[in-house]
Amino acid sequence: MLHTVNKSPFEKNSLETCLRLTEQDSTVLLIEDGVYGALKGTKIEDLVSESLSNVKMYVLGPDLMARGLDKNSLINNIEIIDYQDFVKLAVENERIQNWL
Numbered sequence: 805m806l807h808t809v810n811k812s813p814f815e816k817n818s819l820e821t822c823l824r825l826t827e828q829d830s831t832v833l834l835i836e837d838g839v840y841g842a843l844k845g846t847k848i849e850d851l852v853s854e855s856l857s858n859v860k861m862y863v864l865g866p867d868l869m870a871r872g873l874d875k876n877s878l879i880n881n882i883e884i885i886d887y888q889d890f891v892k893l894a895v896e897n898e899r900i901q902n903w904l
Contacts, residue, residue, distance in 0.1 A: 806831045806897035809838035813848045818903040823855045835864045842882045849879055856881050
């Protein structure tokens with residue numbers, strides 16, 4: 805299952821809830837302000853890092869760049885993808901859960 809999170813973890817608990825409820829081998833894509841959940845040195849970094857052993861996590865590159873961030877800002881093992889890859893993830897996953 806593909807999970808998308810578009811809210812900042814510093815304003816909503818969508819990412820925390822998503823990571824708590826995702827099943828093994830799920831995919832999480834951080835989009836829009838959700839990309840802030842992928843940043844190093846934040847209060848949510850430990851939770852995200854621990855989750856990476858169970859889920860594959862991606863961040864949408866254009867949303868990251870729009871916020872003045874780059875790959876050096878990200879927690880290790882979070883992959884940056886583009887819109888084509890986003891579409892590919894959507895097609896590859898039978899279901900999509902949007903966390904608002």
